[in-house]
Structures are given as structure tokens and as C-alpha cells.
Ligand SMILES: Nc1nc2c(ncn2[C@@H]2O[C@H](COP(=O)(O)OP(=O)(O)OP(=O)(O)O)[C@@H](O)[C@H]2O)c(=O)[nH]1
């Protein structure tokens with residue numbers, strides 16, 4: 001199988017900070033808390049797009065960051081949330097965490113969305129912390145940092161376009177001119193033994209995958225010259241480029257060749273006869289080709305597009321490729337495999353935190369806790385108390401006790417160290 005791969009960095013926007021503020025009104029000496037919440041940061045979202053065929057775009061841009069949320073303000077004003085950053089990726093792409101190799105998502109259906117880096121929640125303003133006991137709280141939260149990670153993208157390349165024709169027609173030479181594929185090329189038949197794939201990138205930013213398939217011969221539909229195997233590959237492609245040796249090398253007749261190959265396609269599977277086909281009349285740099293081109297054109301008529309090309313000199317290849325790109329748009333995508341009705345999926349790690357003991361210090365790690373840590377203003381006593389309460393609710397205290405923590409033992413979270421108090 002052939003794969004296209006890319007690795008990109010994604011980061012959700014940080015949440016805006018919550019504000020600490022109090023109402024100031026005439027005749028009201030001690031106004032209530034009025035600090036607004038911070039806005040949430042934008043998420044980085046991948047959306048599956050059946051119009052995209054390869055991952056070439058990700059070779060040029062590798063960093064994707066969503067905007068941060070605005071900070072909360074006084075007078076109860078909340079910060080505005082940031083927009084999500086939407087990135088289109090081809091249907092069929094498998095997304096994994098690049099560092100851990102953890103599977104994140106398989107884009108199987110057009111329009112499917114997955115959050116690959118969630119934006120941070122906005123911090124709450126002090127207005128949210130008022131209680132009967134404390135009517136003037138001075139605590140607010142900082143914004144939650146957005147998630148960030150490197151993700152790897154992997155796309156199983158399905159050939160959009162198949163090159164078919166007799167051995168020696170110039171299929172391998174053609175793919176080597178329009179893509180980075182480097183197949184073996186030689187002037188004897190059956191040079192190509194297995195299909196080669198190449199990615200064609202057009203100047204307007206479009207790209208598609210082309211397959212150089214070994215030459216077919218008469219009787220291929222019955223298995224002659226491994227015909228079955230090669231025809232099976234062609235079956236999966238959506239557009240066919242029929243390469244004809246217009247020079248009539250070794251006494252061949254281009255019209256006869258053209259007819260024979262089409263007969264083989266139809267005999268193998270009638271669907272193949274209806275597949276959009278473009279004829280590439282190759283080897284036009286050879287003088288004899290001119291005469292043959294006329295009879296080929298006459299035979300084909302106006303129904304089928306014909307391009308006179310030379311795979312060796314490169315003449316005529318550009319219009320041929322643009323025509324193919326245009327045809328691909330009309331034929332629709334490969335059959336989608338639907339496994340889920342859910343369109344947006346959020347992947348949550350199983351473990352919430354870990355506690356490890358080293359040199360008498362209990363080290364607490366975990367994204368969720370590190371997040372709360374980042375959102376806490378440690379110069380503010382109330383905020384610290386709140387943070388400790390969160391640890392308790394999450395079960396960190398219990399885990400510490402389980403691992404034998406006692407009064408006075410050192411606990412570490414990030415660069416914060418404090419004593420355990422049972
Ligand atoms: N003059 C000329 N020769 C060409 C052209 N394209 C291909 N050839 C030659 O034709 C021969 C066969 O080319 P390939 O590209 O290997 O042909 P193929 O269709 O891949 O052949 P198989 O792999 O056997 O099916 C080589 O010697 C090429 O150099 C062309 O446009 N002009």
C-alpha cells in the first residue's frame with residue numbers, strides 16, 4: 001500500500017482570564033463583585049473533505065494555532081470567545097498523536113469533524129465566586145491554556161487516475177514527468193511489474209493521485225499477462241488515461257491498440273467501459289506519429305477527449321492534467337465507509353492523573369491537573385484553596401494516602417511544591 005504522510009503542530013487558543021472587579025455606584029459604598037469571565041479560546045478542528053486527495057498542503061504549512069479568548073472585564077463584561085480554526089483534510093486520513101502514537105481519529109466520511117486541540121475555557125470572573133459567606137470574593141480564574149500537540153496524518157493513497165495501455169506505450173515515462181514517481185523505464189515490454197503511484201500537484205493548488213499500471217495485452221480480461229491483477233487496480237480508479245503509442249513503434253497500429261485495450265476493459269467489467277476516459281496520444285515527437293494521429297482522431301470522434309502529447313519532451317502534458325482534474329470533479333468520490341453517526345468526536349484520555357514517588361517527593365502529573373494549576377493565581381489565597389479543593393475532588397488526596405503520603409511530605413505539581421496535610 002502507498003501512503004502520504006505529514007506531521008503538524010496544533011494548538012487551541014488559551015482562554016481569557018477572569019476579572020476581579022467590584023461595582024462602584026453612587027450611594028453604594030461596597031458594591032458587589034462584577035468581574036466578568038474570560039472568553040474561551042478557539043479549538044483546532046479537522047474536517048474531512050472529499051474534494052482533497054493528498055496531504056501535500058501540509059508540507060508547506062505545519063503549524064496551526066487558534067486565537068485566544070478575550071479577558072473578562074469589570075461591570076460584568078465577559079471576554080469574547082475566539083473562533084475555531086477549521087482545517088480541511090482528505091477523507092481517509094488517519095490522525096494519531098505524533099509523540100505517543102495514540103490513535104485519535106479516522107476520517108471516513110465527508111464532513112466529519114474532530115477536535116484535535118481544544119481551546120481553553122475562559123477563567124471565571126470574581127462575580128461567580130460570591131457566596132453567602134463571602135460576598136466580596138477577590139478570587140478569579142486565569143484562562144485555561146489551549147491544548148497543544150503534534151499530530152501525524154496518514155492517508156492511504158487511492159489512485160484517482162489509472163494509466164492504461166499496451167506495454168511500451170509510455171505510461172511510466174508519463175507518470176515520471178507529471179509526478180515525483182521514479183518508475184523504471186525501458187524500451188522493452190513489461191518493464192513495469194507492479195503499479196507505481198505518484199501525486200500530481202497542479203499550479204492552482206489541486207492535487208490528485210495517478211497510478212502507473214503495468215501494460216495490458218490482448219486476453220488480459222482472461223488473465224493473460226497477469227491481466228486480472230492489473231485490471232483490478234484499474235477498477236478502483238475514477239478516471240482513465242488511455243496511453244496510445246501514436247508512433248506505432250515496432251509495427252503496431254495505434255487504432256488497433258486503442259480498440260483492443262477498450263475491449264479488454266469492457267470484457268473484464270462493463271463498468272470500466274463507462275468510466276471517464278481521456279486518450280493520450282503519446283510519442284508525438286516521432287515524425288511518423290503525425291499521420292497516425294489523424295486516423296486515431298478519426299476513429300475516436302468527438303465524444304472522447306484526445307490530447308496529443310510527448311511524455312519524453314513534456315509537450316501537451318499540462319492541458320491533459322488539467323482536463324483530468326476537471327473530470328475528477330464530475331465523477332464523485334470513492335465509496336465512503338460509514339461507521340459512526342456521530343459527526344464531531346472529542347477524544348479524552350483515560351487516565352486523569354498520575355502520582356509517582358521519587359526521592360521522597362510525590363510528583364503529580366496529568367493534563368487536567370496541570371490545567372487547573374495553570375489557571376490558578378498562586379498569589380491569591382482563595383484561589384489556592386480552591387485549587388486544593390479540586391485536587392481533593394479529583395481523588396488526588398486519596399491516591400496520595402494510598403501511596404503512603406504523610407503529614408509534612410513534599411508534593412510537587414509543575415514547579416509548585418507544598419506540604420501534605422492530612
Ligand atoms: N520518442 C518517444 N519515446 C517515448 C515516449 N514516451 C515513452 N517513450 C519510450 O518508450 C519506451 C517505453 O516507455 P515506458 O514508459 O517504459 O512504457 P510503459 O508504457 O510504462 O511500458 P510497460 O511498463 O512495459 O507497460 C521507452 O524507451 C521510452 O523512452 C515519447 O513521448 N516519445
Ligand SMILES: [Mg+2]
Nearest residue numbers: 171172191192
Ligand atoms: Mg511502465
